[in-house]
Every structure is written in C-alpha cells, then in structure tokens.
Amino acid sequence: MGIAPATKDDDLVTITGLTREFSSGGGFLRPRRTMRAVNDVSLDVPRGKVTGVVGESGCGKSTLARLVLRLLEATTGTVEFDGKDLAAQSQGEMRKLRRQMQMVFQDPYSAIDPRYTIRRALLEPFQVQGEAQTAAEAKATVDELISMVGLSPRMMESFPHQLSGGQKQRVGIARALALRPTFLVLDEPTASLDVSIQAQIIDLLESLKEELGLTYLFISHDLSLVRYFCDRVVVMYLGRVMEILPGAEARPRHHYAHALLDSNFEPDPARRKVVTMLGGEIPSPFATIPGCAFAARCPAASELCKRERPPLADLGNGHMIACHHPMD
Amino acid sequence: MAAFDPIKTAIRSPRGGVSAAVLLLVMACALFAPLIAPYAYDIQNLPGSNADPSVAHWMGTDEFGRDLMSRIIYGARTSLTVAVTAISISVVAGLTLGAMAAYFGGWFDRAVTAVVDLTWSFPEILIALILIAIIGPGVGSVMVAISIAYLAQFTRLTRAQIMALKNETYVEATTNLGAGHFHIIFRHLLPNALTPVIVAGMLATGDAIILEATLGFFGLGAQPPTPSWGAMMSSGTAQIFIAPWIIIFPGLAIAITVISINLFGDALIESLDIHNHLRSV
Numbered sequence: 001m002g003i004a005p006a007t008k009d010d011d012l013v014t015i016t017g018l019t020r021e022f023s024s025g026g027g028f029l030r031p032r033r034t035m036r037a038v039n040d041v042s043l044d045v046p047r048g049k050v051t052g053v054v055g056e057s058g059c060g061k062s063t064l065a066r067l068v069l070r071l072l073e074a075t076t077g078t079v080e081f082d083g084k085d086l087a088a089q090s091q092g093e094m095r096k097l098r099r100q101m102q103m104v105f106q107d108p109y110s111a112i113d114p115r116y117t118i119r120r121a122l123l124e125p126f127q128v129q130g131e132a133q134t135a136a137e138a139k140a141t142v143d144e145l146i147s148m149v150g151l152s153p154r155m156m157e158s159f160p161h162q163l164s165g166g167q168k169q170r171v172g173i174a175r176a177l178a179l180r181p182t183f184l185v186l187d188e189p190t191a192s193l194d195v196s197i198q199a200q201i202i203d204l205l206e207s208l209k210e211e212l213g214l215t216y217l218f219i220s221h222d223l224s225l226v227r228y229f230c231d232r233v234v235v236m237y238l239g240r241v242m243e244i245l246p247g248a249e250a251r252p253r254h255h256y257a258h259a260l261l262d263s264n265f266e267p268d269p270a271r272r273k274v275v276t277m278l279g280g281e282i283p284s285p286f287a288t289i290p291g292c293a294f295a296a297r298c299p300a301a302s303e304l305c306k307r308e309r310p311p312l313a314d315l316g317n318g319h320m321i322a323c324h325h326p327m328d
Numbered sequence: 329m330a331a332f333d334p335i336k337t338a339i340r341s342p343r344g345g346v347s348a349a350v351l352l353l354v355m356a357c358a359l360f361a362p363l364i365a366p367y368a369y370d371i372q373n374l375p376g377s378n379a380d381p382s383v384a385h386w387m388g389t390d391e392f393g394r395d396l397m398s399r400i401i402y403g404a405r406t407s408l409t410v411a412v413t414a415i416s417i418s419v420v421a422g423l424t425l426g427a428m429a430a431y432f433g434g435w436f437d438r439a440v441t442a443v444v445d446l447t448w449s450f451p452e453i454l455i456a457l458i459l460i461a462i463i464g465p466g467v468g469s470v471m472v473a474i475s476i477a478y479l480a481q482f483t484r485l486t487r488a489q490i491m492a493l494k495n496e497t498y499v500e501a502t503t504n505l506g507a508g509h510f511h512i513i514f515r516h517l518l519p520n521a522l523t524p525v526i527v528a529g530m531l532a533t534g535d536a537i538i539l540e541a542t543l544g545f546f547g548l549g550a551q552p553p554t555p556s557w558g559a560m561m562s563s564g565t566a567q568i569f570i571a572p573w574i575i576i577f578p579g580l581a582i583a584i585t586v587i588s589i590n591l592f593g594d595a596l597i598e599s600l601d602i603h604n605h606l607r608s609v
Contacts, residue, residue, distance in 0.1 A: 095506035
C-alpha cells in the first residue's frame with residue numbers, strides 16, 4: 001500500500017489509492033486475464049504548478065489521465081477535484097465540473113470531428129454545456145479563442161484536415177480553454193508533432209498557464225521536455241508510482257527513475273557520462289508481482305524487493321520514493 | 329469556399345447526370361401517371377389483345393388489350409413506392425439498431441448481432457417469402473417484408489461504422505466537455521457513419537425494385553388490376569411467343585431503373601467523400 005499524502009489546501013487534485021483493472025480474453029474454458037493498468041497510485045497535483053508524469057509506453061500514464069478526468073471509472077481509489085470526490089458526483093454535477101477540468105489530446109489529427117469546421121468545434125463546448133449564445137457573442141468567443149492560441153481568424157471556416165498538425169493542436173488547446181477551466185490534463189500534447197512545432201506548442205502552453213493561472217497535469221514520455229516544463233515529476237513503471245521528484249533539478253534516487261532520466265541524451269559531449277544500462281525484460285502487465293515491480297531488472301534488488309512492495313515514503317521536501325534500497 | 333453539396337457534385341459527373349435524368353423521368357412517371365399515360369391502366373379491350381406495338385399503342389397491348397405503356401407508367405408508382413418506402417424504413421431502423429448496439433454494447437449488442445447474423449445468412453428473397461407467407465400477400469405486406477429482409481444489412485453496416493468511430497479521440501473530447509450519449513450519437517457518430525449507409529440504401533433500392541418485381545411475379549405483391557412491373561412480366565410469360573413485348577417492356581423498365589439507381593449510387597459514393605471535395609477546393 002502506498003501512503004496517501006495528506007490533503008493540503010494548495011492541492012487542486014488529490015488522487016488516493018487509484019487502481020484501474022482491465023480484463024481481456026476469456027471464453028470457453030479459458031480464464032479471463034486481468035491487468036492493472038494503474039495500480040494503487042496516490043498523488044497530488046498542486047495548484048498553479050505543472051506536474052509531470054513520465055514513464056515508458058504502457059506504464060499507465062494515459063489511463064491515469066483518463067481516470068483523473070473520470071473518462072474512465074476507477075476500479076478502486078478516489079480522485080478529489082477541489083475537494084469533491086469525482087466518483088460521487090451525479091451526471092449533472094459532473095457536467096458542471098467538467099467546465100473546470102479539460103484535456104488536450106495526444107493525437108490532434110483525430111481530436112476534432114472531420115465534419116466540424118473550426119468555428120463549430122470551438123462553439124461545441126458551449127452547446128454541450130447548454131449555454132445559449134447570440135451570433136455576436138459566438139463570434140466574439142471564437143475570435144478570442146482563436147487569437148489566444150495564435151491562429152488566424154481566416155481559419156474559422158476551415159475543416160480540420162485543411163490544417164497542419166500544429167494548427168490542429170492549437171485548435172485542440174483552444175477548445176479545452178473555451179469553458180475557462182482551472183485544470184488541464186495534457187496527454188502527450190506534442191508527441192505527434194514535429195520537433196520545431198513541439199517547441200511552439202510548449203511555449204504556448206507555458207504562456208497560457210501564466211496568463212490564465214492554470215494547473216497542468218502533463219503526461220509525457222519525453223524526458224527532456226518534462227524536465228524543462230514541469231515543477232514536479234512523477235515517474236511511473238508498470239502502473240505504479242516509483243518516485244516523485246519535487247523539482248526539475250532534484251536528483252532521482254530510485255534505480256528505475258535514475259536509469260530512465262539518465263537515458264536522456266545530453267547534447268554537450270563534455271557533460272556526457274556513462275549511461276546505466278538496464279538488463280532484463282519488462283514483466284508482462286498481466287503478471288501479479290507481489291514485490292517491487294522493478295525488482296526483476298533492478299541492480300540493487302534483494303529478496304525483500306521480490307517479496308514485499310515498497311511503500312511510497314517521503315524523503316523530505318516532497319521527494320517521495322517507493323524503494324527498499326534507494327540510491328545515495 | 330463552396331458549400332459541401334454532395335448531390336450537386338454527383339449530378340455534375342457524367343454518369344451521375346445521366347442516371348439522375350433517367351431517375352427523374354421514372355419519378356415523374358410515378359407522380360404524374362394520370363397526366364402522362366395515354367390510356368387508363370385498367371380499361372380492357374379484348375378484341376385488341378396482344379396487339380403489336382403501333383402508333384396507337386407504342387408498346388402494344390397485353391392479353392386483356394390494355395395499353396402496355398400506360399400500365400408501365402402506372403407500374404412505376406407501385407415499384408418506386410414499395411421500394412423507396414421499404415428501404416427508408418429499413419435504413420432508419422437499421423441506423424437506430426446498429427448505433428445503439430455498437431454504442432451501448434453488452435447484452436443488447438449481443439442480441440441484435442445474433443438476430444441480424446441469423447437473418448443475414450438467408451437470401452433476402454427467402455426472408456421476404458417467409459414473411460409474406462405469414463402476413464399474407466399485398467402491397468403493404470411486400471413493403472414490410474422488404475424492409476425486414478434488408479434490415480440486417482443496414483444494422484450490420486451501421487454497427488461496424490459506429491464501432492470504429494466511437495473510439496475516435498473527438499468522441500472522448502466531447503465526453504470531456506460534458507456531452508451526453510444523445511449529443512455524441514446524433515452530433516458526431518451518426519453524421520460520420522451516415523455516408524456509407526445512405527449509399528448502401530440507395531443501392532439496395534435497386535435490389536428492392538427487383539425483389540418487389542420478383543414477389544409481384546409470384547403474384548404476392550400488388551393484386552390485379554393494379555399494375556406492377558413484376559406481375560406484368562409474370563402474365564407475359566404465357567404470351568412470350570405470340571406477344572414478347574408484354575414481357576420485354578416491363579423488364580426493360582426494371583433494368584433501366586435499377587441500372588440508373590446503381591450508377592447514381594456510384595456517383596454519390598465519390599461525391600460524398602468529404603476528403604475528395606476538400607482536396608479540390
């Protein structure tokens with residue numbers, strides 16, 4: 001069991017013991033197999049900060065993002081948004097709450113309905129929320145949103161596939177901001193964009209955060225981006241939180257987090273160091289691991305690690321680690 | 329930028345234009361039959377039976393001496409009404425069932441899929457014959473039978489479309505804006521799934537005209553003296569060696585109508601593709 005961090009007033013989102021299971025297979029004489037995509041995750045997202053979640057693909061980052069917004073129902077555990085337990089909200093209350101929590105998706109190419117013009121896509125949030133607008137109000141809203149994300153008003157009547165990937169992602173961001181949310185989940189918002197466009201989108205997200213006082217949960221597998229962009233970094237492995245780094249400069253002390261962040265390419269040859277290579281294979285996500293998920297590949301693993309799951313312990317300063325034998 | 333108007337684009341293509349003109353002619357015949365037809369469809373003239381095509385009777389007369397051209401013009405009413413009504417009912421029902429099955433899944437999906445797969449494994453004509461054997465012959469029965477016979481096709485097609493679409497990111501994005509099932513199904517899923525279903529419906533209308541004619545041929549559709557192309561061909565079989573025009577002209581009417589519907593359906597498939605349209609802008 002992880003230790004639930006105490007709720008503080010400055011936390012916008014508090015996640016406690018969150019677990020989501022998926023099952024697959026099953027049929028005549030074949031058992032259903034269950035995997036835990038997210039396994040007992042406890043985490044808080046401080047207000048006005050960027051919390052990054054990193055990990056390899058398949059480690060449960062995207063599932064976590066969807067659980068936090070209740071786009072998926074949790075198997076167990078709770079997500080509290082601004083002190084309200086999301087699972088306890090009725091459909092109507094949830095609809096109202098969604099105004100405050102929005103998401104920017106990984107794939108801008110399919111994030112907008114191909115039959116919708118940009119104008120229609122940007123007005124949809126108001127339509128869905130049952131907010132009637134006059135033609136003049138609608139025009140003002142769309143104009144404002146479009147200029148907020150740095151698009152030209154000429155694009156209003158365009159269809160999504162007349163835009164580039166970066167432009168589409170800007171539309172995705174504008175739509176997420178339409179209802180003036182306080183909390184934005186960014187699910188790898190730059191993963192399907194060119195490197196030069198990535199930088200523009202990150203700059204845009206950074207300035208919007210300052211301008212609108214937003215709180216971000218930033219899901220990514222791009223380590224250098226996370227280090228650059230995030231105030232806190234959560235390292236996940238096989239659905240579990242391995243380490244929470246309080247700042248971009250904090251040195252990882254978990255063996256997995258260390259190896260992961262170490263694998264980041266250093267452009268300056270003088271600063272390059274020997275990279276820790278990990279042996280072994282990632283265990284099957286269907287396997288039940290009684291101990292530490294990383295024990296099979298960890299250089300410091302002991303019998304204890306294979307037997308007993310290390311709790312997420314506080315090292316001070318909000319630096320949390322789930323390891324029996326942390327690095328010095 | 330030009331508005332997206334698939335029907336206009338379809339008509340502008342050569343085969344779309346020609347087939348649309350023929351279909352309009354057939355529809356005009358059906359609508360204005362009493363004004364166009366030179367004779368009434370049910371006036372018998374036994375001395376003039378089985379007459380050759382002539383200036384007075386362009387397509388000749390049938391075994392009761394009725395003007396064949398007038399009967400074919402009136403017959404367009406039966407064929408088109410039955411086929412279009414039956415397929416419309418079938419498409420609407422198939423869209424609803426398929427969308428609900430795919431979207432909500434679970435036992436409802438399994439039940440719909442099981443029934444649809446069962447009916448899918450029989451030819452349409454067999455299903456229609458069984459149904460008419462149960463509810464009795466007549467125009468109404470033929471409509472019901474045809475619409476049920478084609479239901480499986482549209483349900484399956486819609487279900488497959490919605491299954492693919494419901495995992496698109498924009499559906500998740502809309503959910504996250506606070507949208508309910510109704511908004512997602514009617515504003516996103518169905519509009520995107522509609523194109524192939526409409527085209528399949530269009531093409532099935534051609535088949536339905538043939539099915540109606542077949543049932544009419546067996547004497548299960550419109551009852552005499554109401555003219556139907558299939559029933560006319562059926563009565564023509566007895567005269568095939570003395571008056572072949574009795575079977576040839578209704579057969580031509582069926583063939584030309586069905587071919588036109590298929591050609592227009594093809595033109596529509598191309599013009600409905602929003603990507604094709606936008607690339608040209």
